[in-house]
Amino acid sequence: MDQISKQKQIASLIEEINFHNYQYYVLDSPLISDAEYDNLFRQLASIEKSNPNFVLPYSPTQRVGHPVSGTLSSHPHEYPMLSLENAINENELIEFFNRMKKISKSDTIEYVVEPKIDGMGVALIYINGTLKKALTRGDGYQGEDITHNIKTINSIPLKLLKKSPEKVEIRGEIFMTKKSFEDLNNHNHKTGDKIFSNPRNAAAGSVRQLDPKVTAKRKLSFYAYEYTNPDEESITNHWDMLNQIKLWGMPTNPFTIKSSEETVIIKKHQEMEKIRSSIDYEIDGTVIKVNSASLRKKIGFRSRSPRWAIAAKFESQKVDSQVLEIVLQVGRTGVITPVAKISPVFISGARIQSVTLHNQDEIDRKEIYIKDYVVVERSGDVIPKIVSVIKSRRPVNASKFSLHGASCPSCNSQIKRKEDEAVYRCLNANCKDQIKSRIEHFVSKKALNIEGLGPQIIDQLIMQKIIYSYADIFKINEKALIALERFGEKSSENLVGSIETAKKTEFSRVLYGLGVPNVGEHIAKIIENHVNGSFETLRQETVETLSEIEGVGEIVAQSIVEYFNNEINWSLIQKCFENGLQVIRTEPKKGLLLGKTFVVTGTLNNFSRVEAKEILEKNGANVVSSVSSKVFGVIVGDNPGSKLGKANKLELKIYDESFIQNLI
Ligand SMILES: [Zn+2]
Incomplete structure (x- = not known):
């Protein structure tokens, strides 16, 4: 066979495979068996293998490419990906209809209703019909480049089937079916990998992988719901837009309907709520959009959402379960939390088997007994809670529960409740679980950020009496560590190294790490x-002086003063410093280039790149290594390479070495 006919054969096989994808994903009516489909795929792969020069970038064999190095890069959205306003009940939906009628001065408005998939929004950019870029929604204005992973999703065509505009951005939702989610978690459970809490997190985690091979295994699905700036002559409404998307070979949600009858729309919404658990993917509502493009124009936008669409949410999912027992947990401040262990249930894709009951008042108010049947609710990522007790089903052996007279689950000392407080506390300063969680908090990422000092190691260190408090962490040495289980020379060295690094840290990290009640990172x-990074100064403050600070309320002020006036707390802080802790002050940035981002590329004659970076930073600039639209200017030396080309394309400011010279 000659070269040209090989090329033709490749093209026709791709066309055939794309046609069958369309039949399968868009029309849901495959014409060939999976085996026949695989056969076509193998034929294509084998011809491509012997003719590597003819492999087309949009060939279905090219779905799994190379891993991305470093991190995902950010890109601005050409058109912002806005969010939608919510309607949380039927009344708000009716208000929406009335608003639309009023603004548009029209009595009948046609709407399109589609299920609201609990997935992840993406923008797919096709140039001349070929998929060129895929971005996450991000903050709506800037998304991450996930093209390498999106290509692995079989229902997303690499090349659109019919003629399309030169450039078109199609938007839709990536999601994982309940079945794929379960399979993934079962698999990860066996291999000891990450267990995802719900299909949405699993989908989001999967499209943000660096290696597309991982994403390809995750079995993601996709439905498109719109494309940006359609040709106004031919597409005058949303319904036609969806049909156009389907003609391009892109699946849209089959439950979508259009109607001008408000009652029909409400009925569709209710129907979707009824069947939500039998659909193989998570939906959390419906989206209702004005159909006509010209009417949409008339109705317009709010700052961050279109006025002509609304997300009608379902009520959060409720499931029946039974309280098996109520156990106690002690937190780092000694607060005792009662937790109900319930017979495991699945809600919004997550397996729930314990539910916090907060405190005794909550238990009394809801009249929760041990062995009671209860209604458990969880909406989205929100912590599950017991909504109510099914009293008609209360078993005869159900028993009341009281924290009164109970003892701490960790140290067994009796728990107490202050008169004005809702919670019981363990007041034992040497309570092991409290100490443990305090240390865990102290070394956590946002606090001292000591890598490699996980809960199990902390547990061992306390058990072996190597540490008694967070202040002892700074004294840990390799000799003590090697004696511990699972510790070798290398790992001991590493941990001591990261403790050494953590010794020099910012005041705010230490203060946050102490776990003073009501003091978060921001405060x-x-x-x-305010105290210029000095604990001594902080100790001199009073409730009055602290409350005067912008952003600090009286409750915060009180809890700080109480904390630092406690002698035990204060002596522990001092011990930290005695053991080598040092607070470093980062000067607030100032200078000519404040808020501007620069890239240095190529060889400079009078400075090393590190020197150039330092000089720029001294003047307030932020220096990064890769060129993007966020960059203000690029300092170019000899042999700058591809960064200069990219900077020119983005029309960034280009400077030579004299720019640095002038800063000195
Ligand atoms: Zn205790």
Whole structure:
């Protein structure tokens, strides 16, 4: 066979495979068996293998490419990906209809209703019909480039079937079916890999992989719901737009309907709520959009959402279960939390078997007994809770539960409740679980950020009496570590190394790490500036002086003063410093180039790149290594390479070495 006919054969096989994809994913009516499909795929792959020069970039064999190095890069959206306003009940939906009628001065408005999939929004950019870029929604204005992973999703065509505009951006939702989610978690359970809490997290985690091979195994699905700036002559409404998308070979949601009858729309919404558990993917509502493009124009936008569409949410899912027992947990501040262990249930794709009951008042108010049948609710990522007790089903052996007179699950000392507090506490300063969680908090990422000091190691260190408090962490040495289980020379060295690094840290990290009630990272930063990074100064403050600070309320002020006036707390802080902790002050940035981002590329004659970076940073600039639209200017030396080309394309400011010279 000659070269040209090989090329033709490749093209026709791709066309055939794409046609069958269309039959399968868009029309849901495959014309050939999976085996026949695989056969076509193998034929194509084998011809391509012997003719590597003819492999087309949009060939279905090219779906799994090379891993991306480093991190995913960010790109601005050409058109912002707006969010939708929510309607949380039928009344709000009716209000929406009335608003539309009023603004548009029209009595009958046609709407399109589609299920609201609980997945991840993406924008797919096709140039001359070929998939060129895929971005996550991100913050709506800037998304991450996930092209390498999106290509692995079989229902997304690499090349559109019919003629399309030169450039078109198609948007839709990536999701994982319940079945794929379960399979993935079962598999990960066996291999000891990450267990995802729900299909949405699993989908989001999968499309943000660096290696497309991982994504390809995750079996993601896709439905498109719109494309940006359609040709106004031919597409005058949303319904036609969806049909156009289907003609391009892209699946859209089959439950979508259009109607001008408000009652029909409400009925569709209710029907979707009824069948939601029998659909093989998670939906959390319906989206209702004005159909006509010209009417949409008239109705317009709010700042972050179109006025002509609304997301009608379902009520959060409720499932019956039984309280098996109520156990107690002690937190780092000594607060005792009662937790109900329930017979495991699945809600919104997550397996739930314990539900916090918060405190005794909550248990009393809801009249929750041990062995009671209860209604458990969870909406989205929200912590599950017991909504109510099914009293008609209360077993005869059900028993009341009381924290009164109970003892701490960790140290067994009796728990107490202050008169004005809802919670019981363990007041034992040496309570092991409290100490343990305090240390865990102290070394956590946002606090001292000591890598490699996980809960199990902390547990061992306490058990072996190597540490008694967080202040002892700074004294840990390799000799003590090697004696522990699973510790070798290398790992001991590493841990001591990361403790050494953590010794020099910011005031705000230490303050946050102490776990003063009501003091989060943000407040810790405010306090750092106020006391100029000194714990001595902080100790002199009063409730009055602290409450005057912008952003610090009286409750926060009170809890800080109480904490630092406690002698035990204060001596532990001092011990930290005695053991080598040092607080470093980061000067607030200032300078000519404040807020501007620069890239340095190529060889400079009078400076090394590190020197150039330092000089720029001294003047307030932020220096990064890769060129993007976020960059303000690029300093170019000799042999700059591809970064200069990219900078020119983005029309960034280009400077030579004299720019640095002038800063000195
Ligand atoms: Zn205790």
